[in-house]
Amino acid sequence: MKRSTKKSELVTVLIADDDPIVRQAVRSVLDASGEFSVVCEAEDGKLAAELVAETTPDVLLLDLLMPNLPGLEALRALTTAGVEVRTLLLCSAISTKQVLEALQLGARGVVLKGRVTELLPALDAVMHGQYWIEGESVSNVVQVVQQLTEAAGQQNPPANRFGLTARELEIISFITQGCMNRDIAGSLAITEETVKRHLTNIFNKVGMSNRLELALFAIEHGLVRK
Amino acid sequence: MTQQRGEEEVRATLEKVWLESRPQALERVATLERLAEAIRLGAPDQESREIALAAAHRLSGALGVFGFGEASCCAAEIESLLAGGLPPDGATFAQLVARLRTLLEEAGAQNTAQMEKRNT
Numbered sequence A: 001m002k003r004s005t006k007k008s009e010l011v012t013v014l015i016a017d018d019d020p021i022v023r024q025a026v027r028s029v030l031d032a033s034g035e036f037s038v039v040c041e042a043e044d045g046k047l048a049a050e051l052v053a054e055t056t057p058d059v060l061l062l063d064l065l066m067p068n069l070p071g072l073e074a075l076r077a078l079t080t081a082g083v084e085v086r087t088l089l090l091c092s093a094i095s096t097k098q099v100l101e102a103l104q105l106g107a108r109g110v111v112l113k114g115r116v117t118e119l120l121p122a123l124d125a126v127m128h129g130q131y132w133i134e135g136e137s138v139s140n141v142v143q144v145v146q147q148l149t150e151a152a153g154q155q156n157p158p159a160n161r162f163g164l165t166a167r168e169l170e171i172i173s174f175i176t177q178g179c180m181n182r183d184i185a186g187s188l189a190i191t192e193e194t195v196k197r198h199l200t201n202i203f204n205k206v207g208m209s210n211r212l213e214l215a216l217f218a219i220e221h222g223l224v225r226k
Numbered sequence B: 001m002t003q004q005r006g007e008e009e010v011r012a013t014l015e016k017v018w019l020e021s022r023p024q025a026l027e028r029v030a031t032l033e034r035l036a037e038a039i040r041l042g043a044p045d046q047e048s049r050e051i052a053l054a055a056a057h058r059l060s061g062a063l064g065v066f067g068f069g070e071a072s073c074c075a076a077e078i079e080s081l082l083a084g085g086l087p088p089d090g091a092t093f094a095q096l097v098a099r100l101r102t103l104l105e106e107a108g109a110q111n112t113a114q115m116e117k118r119n120t
Helices: A020-033 A045-055 A071-080 A096-104 A113-127 A141-151 A166-176 A181-188 A192-206 A211-220 B003-040 B046-065 B069-083 B090-119
Strands: A011-016 A036-042 A059-062 A086-091 A109-112 A131-133 A136-138
Touching: A011 A020, A011 A045, A011 A113, A020 A036, A020 A113, A020 B003, A020 B046, A036 A045, A045 A059, A045 A071, A059 A071, A059 A113, A071 A086, A071 A096, A086 A113, A096 A141, A096 A211, A109 A113, A113 A131, A113 A136, A113 B003, A113 B046, A113 B069, A131 A141, A141 A211, A166 A181, A166 A192, A166 A211, A181 A192, A192 A211, B003 B046, B003 B090, B046 B069, B046 B090, B069 B090
Parallel strands: A011 A036, A011 A059, A059 A086, A086 A109, A109 A131
Antiparallel strands: A131 A136
8 A cells, every 4th residue: 555645736546457467557557647646555344444444535446356356346435424525436347237236336437448548538527427328428317227227138128126116117218318306297197296296206216315316326227227 | 638649658658658568468478388288298287377377367457458459369268269168179279379479479579660750
């Protein structure tokens, strides 16, 4: 592990990768940009999760295959512990399923090591509240997730395993399309208050806490039909 | 800074880091070559295989970062052969390692030429 002084005016980054050569390369690129400060490095997933909690960087650059704790498990540990950090996966290869899982765990995108020249625009996008998927800045992550799901051939028929009513499934379908409560209320000829009540029930049934989580969950579990 | 200029600067930075990191990368190839020789002699032990697997994994990632796509793929292929658990086929393994060595040497020469061009 290597630490350096945190410079508050720069975007702070923690690099988690088991290879010191990769860490050095990424650190050099970030240092040379003059916009980022690498506050910490971790050579395994467990250490990465601990150091993120301790140093609270703005961004975590996370490899997938690492000793002790794989990248996605480290991300899961951070999410479970409620640690907030913008996470970009920086990996050699990743399956669509892993991208979906990472997004559901709160990752903000993926940069492949073979396309590391995209790292700075990806970080810029993430710092501006966007996602970075397949070499592009993305604002509507739900739409991207739908496309990825289709690409992965995971578009299963709706499978209701969570005790959701037909109306609740209907509302979930609107949520995955990025509709606001007002739009849903208009389409279903019900009040916004009723939509909110349905959403509260849905969140309780599936254990999600916001619309994005719900949309990703619904797509991954085949709760909506395209 | 335009995106294109940003990419050029990133490449220039990576070229410098590559020059420093190349000996380490070649040492990893040497690790793979030692395993290839052990396989040829019929005496690869589990520990050597694990060390070689880690070397191939790291090479695959690092070579990708430096823009050596073909060498990175070659290292990934070696990694996948070793990750199978069983001793890899000796001839295939040795061929891939030799290919990786050649690709890295070519990459080194290409990199030096690019840096010289940039500095003139």
